[in-house]
Amino acid sequence: MEPxxxxxxxxxxxxxxxxxxxxxxxxxxxxxxxxxxxxVFIAGQSGGGKTTLLNLLAGVLKPTAGRLCVLGADLxxxxxxxxxxxxxxxxxFVFQSFNLVPYLSLLDNVLLACRFSPRRRERIAAxxxxxATEAARLLARLGLDVKALAGRDVARLSTGQxxxxxxxxALIGRPDLVICDEPTSALDxxxxxxxxxxxxxxxxxxxxxxxxxxxxxxxxxxxxRTIVLSDINRPGEAKR
Amino acid sequence: MNAPLLSLALKSLINRKATAILTIAAIALSVTxxxxxxxxxxxxxxxxxxxxxGTDLIVGARGGAIQxxxxxxxxxxxxxxxxxxQSYEELRAWPEVAWSVPISLGDxxxxxxxxxxxxxxxxxxxxxxxxxxSFDAGQPFADLFDAVxxxxxxxxxxxxxxxxxxxxxxxxxxxxxxxxxxxxxxxxVLARTGTPVDRSVHVSLAAIEAIHVDWQSGRPPRPGQxxxxxxxxxxxxxxxxxxxxxVGLKSRMAAFAVQRRVNTYADEALxxxxxxxxxxxxxxxxxxxxKALFAISVMVVVTGFMGxxxxxxxxxxxxxxxxxxxxxxxxRPREIFLLLVVESGGLAxxxxxxxAAMLYGGIWLARPFVQSQFGFHLPAGGLSAYELALLGLVVxxxxxxxxxxxxxxYRRSLADGMAVRR
Ligand SMILES: Nc1ncnc2c1ncn2[C@@H]1O[C@H](COP(=O)(O)OP(=O)(O)OP(=O)(O)O)[C@@H](O)[C@H]1O
Ligand SMILES: [Mg+2]
Numbered sequence: 239m240e241p242x243x244x245x246x247x248x249x250x251x252x253x254x255x256x257x258x259x260x261x262x263x264x265x266x267x268x269x270x271x272x273x274x275x276x277x278v279f280i281a282g283q284s285g286g287g288k289t290t291l292l293n294l295l296a297g298v299l300k301p302t303a304g305r306l307c308v309l310g311a312d313l314x315x316x317x318x319x320x321x322x323x324x325x326x327x328x329x330x331f332v333f334q335s336f337n338l339v340p341y342l343s344l345l346d347n348v349l350l351a352c353r354f355s356p357r358r359r360e361r362i363a364a365x366x367x368x369x370a371t372e373a374a375r376l377l378a379r380l381g382l383d384v385k386a387l388a389g390r391d392v393a394r395l396s397t398g399q400x401x402x403x404x405x406x407x408a409l410i411g412r413p414d415l416v417i418c419d420e421p422t423s424a425l426d427x428x429x430x431x432x433x434x435x436x437x438x439x440x441x442x443x444x445x446x447x448x449x450x451x452x453x454x455x456x457x458x459x460x461x462x463r464t465i466v467l468s469d470i471n472r473p474g475e476a477k478r
Numbered sequence: 479m480n481a482p483l484l485s486l487a488l489k490s491l492i493n494r495k496a497t498a499i500l501t502i503a504a505i506a507l508s509v510t511x512x513x514x515x516x517x518x519x520x521x522x523x524x525x526x527x528x529x530x531x532g533t534d535l536i537v538g539a540r541g542g543a544i545q546x547x548x549x550x551x552x553x554x555x556x557x558x559x560x561x562x563x564q565s566y567e568e569l570r571a572w573p574e575v576a577w578s579v580p581i582s583l584g585d586x587x588x589x590x591x592x593x594x595x596x597x598x599x600x601x602x603x604x605x606x607x608x609x610x611x612s613f614d615a616g617q618p619f620a621d622l623f624d625a626v627x628x629x630x631x632x633x634x635x636x637x638x639x640x641x642x643x644x645x646x647x648x649x650x651x652x653x654x655x656x657x658x659x660x661x662x663x664x665x666x667v668l669a670r671t672g673t674p675v676d677r678s679v680h681v682s683l684a685a686i687e688a689i690h691v692d693w694q695s696g697r698p699p700r701p702g703q704x705x706x707x708x709x710x711x712x713x714x715x716x717x718x719x720x721x722x723x724x725v726g727l728k729s730r731m732a733a734f735a736v737q738r739r740v741n742t743y744a745d746e747a748l749x750x751x752x753x754x755x756x757x758x759x760x761x762x763x764x765x766x767x768x769k770a771l772f773a774i775s776v777m778v779v780v781t782g783f784m785g786x787x788x789x790x791x792x793x794x795x796x797x798x799x800x801x802x803x804x805x806x807x808x809x810r811p812r813e814i815f816l817l818l819v820v821e822s823g824g825l826a827x828x829x830x831x832x833x834a835a836m837l838y839g840g841i842w843l844a845r846p847f848v849q850s851q852f853g854f855h856l857p858a859g860g861l862s863a864y865e866l867a868l869l870g871l872v873v874x875x876x877x878x879x880x881x882x883x884x885x886x887x888y889r890r891s892l893a894d895g896m897a898v899r900r
Binding site for chain 1: 482486489490492493494799800802803804805806807808809810811812
């Protein structure tokens with residue numbers, strides 16, 4: 239009998255993932271636990287499996303073996319459609335770069351998260367607001383002048399501005415977990431520090447757990463805890 | 479569940495305006511062609527079937543049945559032989575025959591065929607649903623040099639009752655020998671029928687004799703041998719032959735028997751046809767062409783969609799990032815698939831609507847031209863059930879051509895997750 243999923247945000251045991259049958263495991267993590275409200279930094283070199291791990295945690299990829307609990311739900315056992323729903327309701331995601339859908343406006347890019355998630359809409363409504371107002375509020379808190387930028391093609395925003403829009407999208411409707419895949423690698427040092435401070439403050443204000451991966455270890459001090467991926471992940475040889 | 483998808487698809491298409499518009503234009507044109515071929519086909523068929531009705535048999539000199547139908551009814555081509563007046567006299571006296579209308583072809587007036595006939599023509603000829611001919615102005619010819627013209631002749635040449643016209647020998651617009659010594663007076667103008675009658679000039683059989691009275695073996699009179707119009711009036715203008723005879727029977731049951739009797743007539747090689755049967759044969763003969771046209775227009779539509787698929791495949795790589803973002807906010811791979819299918823289907827639906835609109839606009843503009851050049855009426859009407867079904871198929875084909883890129887995107891988002899590298 240497998241143990242029930244606990245209240246920890248992430249709990250993995252014997253987690254294995256390989257892209258294709260016969261290829262070596264890219265992810266082989268015996269144990270990983272992240273507690274609620276933590277801001278965790280996962281450091282790892284390029285090709286080390288950071289993005290793959292985040293895809294597993296976000297329920298986009300399904301583990302090849304092992305147990306994976308995210309926010310109390312057994313992701314490994316969850317059917318595909320429910321994992322997609324789960325992600326849209328509970329997890330915000332920020333990519334390394336090019337986070338915005340080019341044909342949507344600034345506001346629509348943020349609202350995209352609400353479109354696929356009734357739960358986010360309900361949470362905004364419960365707080366006595368509506369999605370558009372909430373999106374504008376978040377963008378303003380992230381230092382974007384919505385009125386001035388509203389009419390602008392999103393592809394014309396600066397990289398830093400685009401990343402902040404992506405954070406607003408991740409945070410809208412108060413998801414429980416925000417996952418960032420190297421969101422600062424395209425920013426210069428000043429912009430990066432400002433971005434990290436904002437990200438930390440806003441996820442904390444939203445009451446979300448923050449999971450942040452990067453190959454750049456110098457970012458570590460900005461977080462509560464650092465996990466070095468190569469310490470816990472031991473990718474294997476090809477199996478017959 | 480798919481309201482967000484619809485709005486995404488719409489915005490994505492608007493974002494790629496130029497490609498979307500070009501794609502729509504290409505497919506809309508092909509749809510116009512497809513519907514147009516279909517329209518012409520059904521219009522031609524109706525027009526065909528409407529050309530002759532109420533005539534039980536058509537008799538001509540022995541030759542091809544379709545040829546006989548073509549020259550006697552459609553006024554296309556010429557007879558290779560005539561029927562002697564004597565045979566005609568015998569035939570009309572057969573007990574089964576209720577009425578008979580002889581016609582004599584071979585002359586023209588400014589590109590319109592001249593039909594020598596009897597007053598019975600205006601009485602017995604039927605078109606469409608057994609409608610009789612009627613006069614817009616004037617009445618059947620009375621005098622030797624009276625002519626009754628069809629509606630198109632009157633409209634195109636601007637003739638009214640009382641105008642004088644000159645006939646020419648030989649058919650077609652390039653008839654060289656003019657009968658200018660014996661001018662005719664327009665005595666009646668027929669109401670429009672939508673059949674070749676509209677494009678005919680009718681005179682009496684005697685008039686045909688009169689204008690050729692001084693001709694010898696098909697050649698104009700030599701100088702000094704010409705006979706004036708006044709002198710011609712005094713001569714015996716008994717026709718020696720006619721080109722064909724339209725026959726109405728007392729009982730249609732007798733049609734086959736009479737047909738057999740004509741075909742085995744001993745004194746002269748004759749041919750009788752049942753117009754309905756021969757019309758069907760003619761239609762079947764043209765049917766091959768009609769099917770080929772239809773097949774070509776279907777190919778053109780398919781080409782349009784292949785272009786669309788190619789464009790959409792080409793854009794797929796560029797859109798990997800967009801798909802990854804959609805996945806990250808919770809879109810299911812199935813929804814990614816649907817998004818692309820809806821985009822293609824939407825383009826196809828707009829193109830189908832634009833194509834249909836262009837066709838109807840085109841018909842509206844082209845109708846007078848087609849009526850005058852080809853003698854049939856382009857039906858405007860609404861979209862027939864068949865045409866609606868065609869348009870539905872076009873939209874389905876649009877969705878289908880979106881399916882390949884959509885499937886690739888679907889596979890990719892399953893296989894790669896959000897791990898998109900650039
Ligand atoms: N879609 C895929 N199909 C097959 N193999 C893949 C796929 N995506 C990644 N991999 C492989 O998985 C391994 C881990 O890749 P991953 O993208 O997770 O690394 P990463 O730590 O995010 O690297 P980076 O810092 O460069 O983004 C690599 O060896 C990579 O080649
Ligand atoms: Mg990566």
